[in-house]
Amino acid sequence: MSNSRLKNLLYDWHIYVVLVVFWIASSFASPFFRTIDTFSTILVSAVPIALVGFGQTFVVLSQGFDLSVGAVASMATAIASVSMHWGIGPAILLTLISAFFIGSLNGLGVSKLNIDSFIMTLGMMFFLTGVNFLIRPSPGGFIPSHYKKAVLYQVASFPLVPFLILLLSAVVGILVLQKRKFGREIYAVGGNPQSAKMSGINVDLVRIKVFIVSALSASLAGLFIAARIGSGNAEAGAPYLFDSFIVVFMGGTLVTGGVGSYRGTIASALIIASIGQILQFLGITIWYHFIVKGVLLAGVAGIQLFIVGRGRA
Amino acid sequence: MNGLRRFQIYSIQPIILIIALIVISTIAGLLTPGFLTFRHIKMVLYCNTMLGILALAQTLVILSGGIDLSIGATYWMTIMLGSLLMAKGDFTIPSIVCIITGAVIGIINGLGISRLKIPHVVMTLAMMIILTGALYVTTGGGGRGRAAPELIRLSTGKISGFPIITLMWILLTILFAIITKLTAFGWKMRALGSNLLACHCSGISIWRVQVLVYMISGTLAAFAGLLYLGWARTPYPTFQSGAGVGANIMLQSIAAVIIGGTLFSGGKGGVERTFLGVLVLSVLFSVLSMAGLGVEWQIMLNGIIILVIVGTYSRAMVSQ
Numbered sequence: 001m002s003n004s005r006l007k008n009l010l011y012d013w014h015i016y017v018v019l020v021v022f023w024i025a026s027s028f029a030s031p032f033f034r035t036i037d038t039f040s041t042i043l044v045s046a047v048p049i050a051l052v053g054f055g056q057t058f059v060v061l062s063q064g065f066d067l068s069v070g071a072v073a074s075m076a077t078a079i080a081s082v083s084m085h086w087g088i089g090p091a092i093l094l095t096l097i098s099a100f101f102i103g104s105l106n107g108l109g110v111s112k113l114n115i116d117s118f119i120m121t122l123g124m125m126f127f128l129t130g131v132n133f134l135i136r137p138s139p140g141g142f143i144p145s146h147y148k149k150a151v152l153y154q155v156a157s158f159p160l161v162p163f164l165i166l167l168l169s170a171v172v173g174i175l176v177l178q179k180r181k182f183g184r185e186i187y188a189v190g191g192n193p194q195s196a197k198m199s200g201i202n203v204d205l206v207r208i209k210v211f212i213v214s215a216l217s218a219s220l221a222g223l224f225i226a227a228r229i230g231s232g233n234a235e236a237g238a239p240y241l242f243d244s245f246i247v248v249f250m251g252g253t254l255v256t257g258g259v260g261s262y263r264g265t266i267a268s269a270l271i272i273a274s275i276g277q278i279l280q281f282l283g284i285t286i287w288y289h290f291i292v293k294g295v296l297l298a299g300v301a302g303i304q305l306f307i308v309g310r311g312r313a
Numbered sequence: 314m315n316g317l318r319r320f321q322i323y324s325i326q327p328i329i330l331i332i333a334l335i336v337i338s339t340i341a342g343l344l345t346p347g348f349l350t351f352r353h354i355k356m357v358l359y360c361n362t363m364l365g366i367l368a369l370a371q372t373l374v375i376l377s378g379g380i381d382l383s384i385g386a387t388y389w390m391t392i393m394l395g396s397l398l399m400a401k402g403d404f405t406i407p408s409i410v411c412i413i414t415g416a417v418i419g420i421i422n423g424l425g426i427s428r429l430k431i432p433h434v435v436m437t438l439a440m441m442i443i444l445t446g447a448l449y450v451t452t453g454g455g456g457r458g459r460a461a462p463e464l465i466r467l468s469t470g471k472i473s474g475f476p477i478i479t480l481m482w483i484l485l486t487i488l489f490a491i492i493t494k495l496t497a498f499g500w501k502m503r504a505l506g507s508n509l510l511a512c513h514c515s516g517i518s519i520w521r522v523q524v525l526v527y528m529i530s531g532t533l534a535a536f537a538g539l540l541y542l543g544w545a546r547t548p549y550p551t552f553q554s555g556a557g558v559g560a561n562i563m564l565q566s567i568a569a570v571i572i573g574g575t576l577f578s579g580g581k582g583g584v585e586r587t588f589l590g591v592l593v594l595s596v597l598f599s600v601l602s603m604a605g606l607g608v609e610w611q612i613m614l615n616g617i618i619i620l621v622i623v624g625t626y627s628r629a630m631v632s633q
Contacts, residue, residue: 065434067564109620109624113624115620115623115624116577116578116623118380118577119571119577119619119623120620120623122564122567122568122571122616122619123568123615123616123617123619123620123623124616124620125564125616126564126568126612126613126615126616126619127612127613127615127616127617127620128616129609129612129613129616130609130610130611130612130613130614130615130616131609131613132609133607133608133609133612134609134613137609238560242438242441242442242560245434245438246438246442249434249435249438254432255432255434255435256432285449285450285453287446287449287450287453288446288450289446290442290443290445290446290447290449291442291443291446291447291450292446293442293446294439294440294441294442294443294444294445294446295439295443297435297438297439297442298425298431298435298436298439298440298443301431301432301435301436301439302429302431305429305430305431
């Protein structure tokens with residue numbers, strides 16, 4: 001009994017152990033890592049990863065995949081860069097409405113037409129990539145400087161707004177998944193869709209909502225990226241597609257759905273964001289971050305299997 | 314009753330694809346003289362040979378109920394490795410090394426999935442990212458070296474006017490169609506895709522089949538990489554996309570499999586369907602280019618075709 005409780009505790013928090021060990025080791029390895037500036041950079045670069053991971057966690061928990069998150073984030077930068085001269089509010093509204101529309105389409109295809117989510121969102125990804133290049137054939141466009149300042153607002157070189165975004169996403173993600181009806185329904189659908197249906201959960205509606213959440217959070221990530229790079233780019237979101245899966249899987253959410261949390265995702269996002277920093281301080285070429293990421297992903301997946309035993313995954 | 318009708322739609326899907334091919338080609342041929350010539354069709358096939366072989370490999374993996382996200386990275390790995398090793402002009406040993414590298418990558422994938430029980434998406438995603446890193450670290454993102462003359466002759470050569478590598482693609486498709494349909498290995502592979510538990514209960518050595526499937530996938534990806542190297546002569550680093558090396562061609566290969574009509578959940582479908590899928594995609598892209606529409610329209614159409622085709626027969630997937 002206590003053994004299984006210990007296992008659960010380990011499973012829930014192991015990624016934080018990895019994060020703390022990684023940070024301590026990095027601090028010993030390089031004195032530059034211990035500075036507030038480094039921490040700020042890590043926070044800022046973790047925001048888009050955590051945001052795409054936010055929606056991806058919801059989708060993977062409900063037994064699905066969303067391959068369109070990268071394209072949705074790119075689309076947000078593209079739309080923002082062509083519409084921000086009408087005002088920031090309308091541009092953000094337009095971005096969110098298009099994301100809502102795309103998320104609903106994904107969800108409808110997956111739930112009502114019974115298309116496998118991998119294929120549905122793969123098709124959507126191709127479609128959106130084409131649309132993105134039509135909206136923004138080459139990188140550029142107009143992002144007002146006060147928007148950039150507001151999103152990246154700093155107090156004494158501490159990025160307050162990015163930090164608040166991370167904090168807010170953590171609070172919302174953890175509260176919704178653990179405490180709200182919608183969150184419990186996601187776990188039920190991901191654990192066993194048939195029994196969820198039998199117990200009166202509207203499985204189709206949960207699936208649709210999950211994809212809407214994913215598209216909305218990906219578009220928010222795109223709006224943040226637009227502020228960081230100061231322009232629109234039809235491919236700016238592409239790297240975040242695979243990052244979103246890495247942080248979700250590393251954070252302990254099972255590919256088969258039903259087990260996991262946003263808590264793990266956000267810790268993995270911080271780890272992924274830290275890798276680039278420490279490599280830079282150690283004078284190792286930045287390309288190694290791919291290898292570190294890949295080994296960490298496979299390694300952490302292995303650790304999880306070791307903790308829970310082979311039967312569960 | 315309804316389910317039966319849907320199932321029939323699924324079984325006649327290759328015929329629908331063939332009709333679509335004929336209709337598209339005829340319309341394009343009427344609008345643009347020169348489209349329906351042997352020379353142009355040969356060219357379309359030739360340009361899509363590498364994608365065709367990758368999609369063939371992906372079909373085998375998907376049939377067995379898995380997915381290989383590292384296929385594009387393996388492809389680029391062999392291209393870069395081959396060009397580095399062939400810089401002095403050797404052909405035989407570098408080619409063998411490349412093929413073995415591909416096979417070893419596949420075996421590692423297969424062992425991780427079957428023995429360590431890492432989910433296939435996680436395992437092959439990790440492999441893709443590790444290979445991406447390895448490539449950037451060793452080459453710095455630029456191409457070095459060049460293809461051996463023998464390889465160039467192979468990739469650009471023709472047998473009575475028909476490109477050798479396209480013939481190879483067709484022969485490989487026939488070979489693997491026979492293997493998946495008629496051999497015990499093929500039966501086991503498809504059985505794995507349709508019901509893993511039943512396979513386990515009937516005493517099939519699941520891990521051997523899985524390792525073999527991923528090994529074939531890696532080997533074919535390496536083979537396609539070599540052919541591309543001979544075609545391009547020097548590796549032109551087109552892989553510099555932020556998502557990861559070979560991510561684009563990997564996703565394209567999955568798209569071709571799905572458009573061909575192999576079920577994504579595994580068990581049903583075949584390499585001959587994928588061949589048709591690649592043909593439909595390539596003919597449509599050729600039509601779009603002739604109409605003067607850019608690559609963004611092609612990517613968009615790619616997505617629309619996937620959604621339309623899968624939307625029409627997706628309910629057949631539930632029948633399992």
